[in-house]
Amino acid sequence: MSSAPALVPVASPPRSSPPWLPTPLLVSQYPMLAHLHSCTSMKQLHQMHANAITSGAIFDNFVASRILSFSALSPYGSLSYARLLFSRLRKPDTFTFNTLLRAYVCGPDPLNAVLFYIDVLNSSALHRPDNHCFALLLKACSEAPSLSLGVMVHAQAIKFGWSSLVSVQNFLVHMYASCGDIGLAKLAFNGIEECDDASVNMMLGGFLKCGCFEGARQLFDEMSERDGITWSVMINGLVQRSRFKEGLEFFRRMLEEKVEPNESVLVNVLNACAHLGAMEQGMWVERYLKGKSIRFSVRVGTALVDMYLKCGCVEKAYEIFARMEEKNVLAWTAMIGGLAINGRGEEALQLFSQMEMEGVSPNDVTFIGVLNACSHAGLVDDGVKYFSSMTEVYGIEPNVQHYCCLVDLYGRCGMLHQAEEVIKKMPMKPNSAVWGALLNSCRIHGNSLLGEVVGKKLIELESNNSGRYVLLSNIYAANGRWENVAELRRVMKERGVTKLPGSSFIDLKGHVYEFVAGDNVHPQSKEIYVMLSVMMKKLMQAGYKANTGEALLGMDEEEKETAVSYHSEKLALAFGLINTEPGTTIRITKNLRVCSDCHTATKMLSKIYDRVFVVRDRGRFHHFKDGICSCNDFW
DNA sequence: GTAGGGTTAG
Missing domain, CATH: 1.25.40 (Serine Threonine Protein Phosphatase 5, Tetratricopeptide repeat)
Structure with a gap:
């Protein structure tokens, strides 16, 4: 990754105001909208709404739609308030209607957009829905995804005569593909007479959404032109469906083709690195940002912090966190939760009080991190106190995860x-x-x-x-x-239940290597096994005794001993020891919980080889040093 | 006067 080509510098994306606030241009045309900029509570919003009614400004559909949008999307309103506001409008036009529709699509339950549409159509408040309306409704059906409602919306689009418009057809393709009906998606796609830039991207996004990765790959390779969004769709789509290694592979290809990654790609790439424990690649992203003097946005900064914490590198995470100019509750939460899984419970709690002092309110996710911190640090009393403070102090109802x-x-x-x-x-x-x-x-x-x-x-x-x-x-x-x-x-x-095979990842010089128990597909396989026998010998000398209690069932003792010695984690350790300079920290990511034999062996090996091993398993981190582990043997 | 395709933490 570090050898990726140098790229032409770009300015960081302009920081736009949130979508619920009217732009300065609109404010100059409609001075009344300026009030929305100073609206910081629900009460002020109501006042603003009342003023618009008394002054008659509400009868201007444009003003109404902006207030509606503010009500639906800003933290000071709600979808139901916006719905109420809409129902009070005397003659809402399609634009105003679409504003609320859009808010529903962005909301927690996109299918409510379809219900809202049916509602309004029945009340005959809407004369004729326009093309944008169908694009939005189809998007809602893709997100859910709901093929049955999607088909219904398709029928409505035909009824109102919008089904042969490219913008609507693109969303039809997206909807059918997202719902997993590739046949219908292709049919819709072939029905588009004049494809535009978005058509193929919509198809691609749909393929990824329904988990049809082969189809997505094929389509991607066949595409004659791939713009920045195509790459975003592909990379983000893969990462969001947990195909992290493939996501990174496409990111690499993207850089090779000299396409600039945008913020969303960088965030997703960092996410993939976090999941894989691919710190080298994550560090590459950090250097890339520095090289371009791109200021860390909250999102990129948080993604970096999260990546470092999930790679077990607490100090780097602190460093980035300190450099972030803007810290919202997400950033604090990432830091608190990350410290907790790294066994730094006390520090996590310290950070929690610091967050409060800086006037940032915790949310439900923050408390997951706080409670985790207490439990891994063995602070039962504190944990119970925090748990009850959720309702008593912060008004957050504990959910099942709490x-x-x-x-x-x-x-x-x-x-x-x-x-x-x-x-x-x-x-x-x-x-x-x-x-x-x-x-x-x-x-x-x-x-x-x-x-x-x-x-x-x-x-x-x-x-x-x-x-x-x-x-x-x-x-x-x-x-x-x-x-x-x-x-x-x-x-x-x-x-017919089979045990999920354990695998370990190790990130070395920008490549992620994966090992499964007893595998011999790696080119250095022979050396690895030689190293492993050396390691085992040294372990035995130090008094190690194989702990086979968690080995596969139904083997005799000797077989079990051999099986545990070939566990993926030990292979990855051997590989790491061969390929790194003495003293280098070795980081390994596991898909399962560390078995107790590997845990004991790794502890001893950290002393024997005088190395720090950072192993991330399904639930937490183990920092092995001088023969002891940060988890204090409780994991 | 107008909104498309990628973007939200554990």
């Missing part, structure tokens, strides 16, 4: 009874994550009796989730209950 944190908080420190009580008393139905937190606590504290009850419950709840079987099996194994282990294995086989 209860999940609370169960984890009690359970992790061994207060299993209190954890169970939380589950009994919580106001909503506990989901599998809540039971999962309790199960993990049973594993940590070796409570196989409760573990068995909870594990069985979870397996019933999610009979396809192999992780649940594995965790229960580990609990049985740790207690020497081998007959139960065998029974569980039989059930898994019967139900």
Whole structure:
């Protein structure tokens, strides 16, 4: 990644005011709209609305639509208030109608746009919906996605005579593709007489949305012209569907073709790096931004902070965070949550109070980070205090995830009874994550009796989730209950549940390498296995004994020992040790939880080789140094 | 007088 071609500098995108505020030009034409700029509460909004009515300005549809837009999109209004406002308009025109429609599409439930359309059509307040209206309705159906409503909207578009307009046809293509009906999408696409720039991009976006990646790739490769948006659609689409490696691959291609990445691409690329633990590539993005003297926007800054934290590099995250000029609740939340998973609970809490001092209010996600911080730092009392402060101080109703944190908080420190009580008393139905937190606590504290009850419950709840079987099996194994282990294995086989293969990623000089247990596809495979045997020898000398309790079921002891020694994590470690200078920190990202054998081995290896190993597993970070781990062996 | 395709944290 560092060898990517130098690019022509561009200015950072102009900072535009939020979409609910009228532009200076509009204010000069309609002085009344200036008041919206000083509107900072719902009360002021109501006052503004009342003034518009008494002065008669509300009868100007343009003024009405701007107030409507402000009501629907700004934090000082709501969709329902905007809807009320709309219903009071004497003669709303299509433009005003579309304004509200657009707000619905951007809102939490886009299909409400379709319901609103039906409502207004029935009330005959709308004479004839225009082409923009159908573009918006089709977009709503793509986002949901809802093929049945999409087809209905298509029929309406035909009825009102807009179905042969390119702008509407583009959205038809997007809607059918997003809903997974590639056949109809192609039909609609072929029906477009004169394709414009957007047509193919809409098709591409639809392919990605419905998970048709091969189709997307093929279409992308066939395209004769690819503009900046095409690349955005492709990269962002892949990243958002968790195809991180492919997203980075396309980002690389984009740079090779000398196309400028825009902010949204950079944010998504950083996101992909965060997920993969690809810090080298993430650092490349940072250098790229610096090279272009692009000021960190809140979003890019937050994405960078998040990336560094998810790569286990807390110091770099602090550095970026300090340099961010504007910090909103998202930025603070990323930092707090990231410190928590890195085992820096106290610092996370410190940051939380600093955030408050700077006048930024926490949201529900912030509290997930705060509670996580308490639970990983073993601060039960603080955690409980923060939990109750949510409703009492901040007026945030805890959701199921917050209860999940609370169960984890009690359970992790061994207060299993209190954890169970939380589950009994919580106001909503506990989901599998809540039971999962309790199960993990049973594993940590070796409570196989409760573990068995909870594990069985979870397996019933999610009979396809192999992780649940594995965790229960580990609990049985740790207690020497081998007959139960065998029974569980039989059930898994019967139900056709296969264990998700563990894999480890390591980011080296801008490339992400992936290892699975016992794999030998890597070109350096031979050297890796030689290194591994050296490592094992040194481990044995240091008194290591393979812990096979979590190994695959149904093997004899010796087989198990070999199996754990070839775990993907150990392969990645060997690979890292071969290919880095002594003293370099090695960062590994795992798709599963670290097994206890790998954990012990990695601890010892950090001392033997005098290295820092940062391993990120499914749930948190392990910083190995001098033979100890930052998780204090609780994970 | 007017809005398209990519963009929102754990």
